[in-house]
Amino acid sequence: MPEIVPFKGVVYGPGADSEASKLICPPYDAISTEKQRELYESSDYNAVRLELPAEADPYAAAADRMRKWLESEVLARDDEPALYPCFQTFEDEHGVSRTRKGVFVALRLYEPPEGKVLPHERTLSGPKADRLKMFRQTGANLSSIFGLFADESRSSDKLLGEFAEGHEPVVDAEFDGVRNRMWRMSDPELTAQLASLLDELTVYIADGHHRYETGLAYSKERVAANPGHTGREPYNYILAYLSNIYDEGLLIRPIHRLVHGLEAFDAESFIAKLDWPFTVWELPGRAALDEFLTTGGEQPCYGVVLPEMVLGIALDPKPSEVLAASVPEALQELDVVVLHDLVLGQMLGIEAEAVEKESNLTYASSTDAVFDAVASGKAQVGIVLRPTGADQVMSVSRSGEAMPQKSTWFYPKVMTGMVFRSLEGDA
Numbered sequence: 001m002p003e004i005v006p007f008k009g010v011v012y013g014p015g016a017d018s019e020a021s022k023l024i025c026p027p028y029d030a031i032s033t034e035k036q037r038e039l040y041e042s043s044d045y046n047a048v049r050l051e052l053p054a055e056a057d058p059y060a061a062a063a064d065r066m067r068k069w070l071e072s073e074v075l076a077r078d079d080e081p082a083l084y085p086c087f088q089t090f091e092d093e094h095g096v097s098r099t100r101k102g103v104f105v106a107l108r109l110y111e112p113p114e115g116k117v118l119p120h121e122r123t124l125s126g127p128k129a130d131r132l133k134m135f136r137q138t139g140a141n142l143s144s145i146f147g148l149f150a151d152e153s154r155s156s157d158k159l160l161g162e163f164a165e166g167h168e169p170v171v172d173a174e175f176d177g178v179r180n181r182m183w184r185m186s187d188p189e190l191t192a193q194l195a196s197l198l199d200e201l202t203v204y205i206a207d208g209h210h211r212y213e214t215g216l217a218y219s220k221e222r223v224a225a226n227p228g229h230t231g232r233e234p235y236n237y238i239l240a241y242l243s244n245i246y247d248e249g250l251l252i253r254p255i256h257r258l259v260h261g262l263e264a265f266d267a268e269s270f271i272a273k274l275d276w277p278f279t280v281w282e283l284p285g286r287a288a289l290d291e292f293l294t295t296g297g298e299q300p301c302y303g304v305v306l307p308e309m310v311l312g313i314a315l316d317p318k319p320s321e322v323l324a325a326s327v328p329e330a331l332q333e334l335d336v337v338v339l340h341d342l343v344l345g346q347m348l349g350i351e352a353e354a355v356e357k358e359s360n361l362t363y364a365s366s367t368d369a370v371f372d373a374v375a376s377g378k379a380q381v382g383i384v385l386r387p388t389g390a391d392q393v394m395s396v397s398r399s400g401e402a403m404p405q406k407s408t409w410f411y412p413k414v415m416t417g418m419v420f421r422s423l424e425g426d427a
Helices: 033-042 058-071 125-138 155-165 188-197 209-224 267-274 286-294 335-347 352-357 367-376 390-399
Strands: 010-012 075-077 084-091 097-108 145-149 171-175 178-182 203-207 237-244 251-253 256-259 278-283 301-306 309-315 361-364 381-384 409-411
Touching: 058 075, 058 125, 084 155, 097 145, 097 155, 125 209, 145 209, 145 390, 155 188, 203 209, 203 237, 203 390, 209 237, 256 335, 256 367, 267 278, 267 309, 267 335, 278 286, 286 301, 286 309, 286 367, 301 335, 301 367, 335 352, 361 367, 367 381
Parallel strands: 145 237
Antiparallel strands: 010 075, 084 097, 084 178, 097 237, 145 203, 171 178, 251 409, 256 361, 256 381, 278 309, 301 309, 301 381
């Protein structure tokens, strides 16, 4: 595994609200304008005021606010380096309680060719430019990346679980039905033991690809400007939340597609195009669609939601027989890749540039949202996907290829405000 080290976390101190649930927020790219407003109203010290300020110059606002919060002890930096175990307890779609175990660490930055930290999704230039400005102005990692490692023995899970059972959490906060508990592990023997258990394992980026690439860019800037660079400075690392891919609490949800703004779109013509490579079933409604996707086989299958019709479609030929020659072999078995190339690209004519700009394609995190968007006319057609498997994420990462944007949704999001990490001074 890449090097992980303890760090002196920046956490909320006694000068902040007493209720931790009012202080945390999702990462910047999961905050809508409405949610931003709600978070602002929840507390004068909610982490959204650092992560995604509403001011005209958000970067200067975040930097000024962080400085003032540290001075007034709203925020406090720990005296000694630590790792920060963090467990998230939630109910899945079947109402079953699950707990995902993880730990906040300082993760050394590596280029993907080094094979130590591997991405699985493409990134866009806009978000990276935005986060780089935030890195520069605040001198801090405000939100973490989310990385996975493959510890089949689950020895790391056991160590984290035993530590949590024997200690009180330093943060216990609920947000949108998810309980977030964090501990401080500062014992050098324990932190070294955890690092040893994870030695030689690869980290697969689950969420935070833009933040990771921004971390690399920022580190290069700082190295170039520092003639006394040693490699141990904080800017050589990034705040990361790491979780075991074999953890029973790991849940990956799909991100569905909403097609809109196609001038020549005709539902009947679209269905006719589907009828060649797919077997098409007309379904009586939402429940039937859920069952169709749950019982689907190995071949790619999807739900198609139209204003007055719900379809289930399953691909008949092998993906390699219908996909463009440019689609890498390592990606050909993925539902989301087949959808983007065959259905969105070849059938509907949505080009990669339109996908990147979201001019003809947006996203929905729930099946209900797909049905609502189509019923309201905001989408001409909605495509409901099955989740990507954790094994598929690792396979794509190892191949060096990348899935389309928003191919995976690791639920729940790792919350911002549990712990921050300074990029200045010592680690």
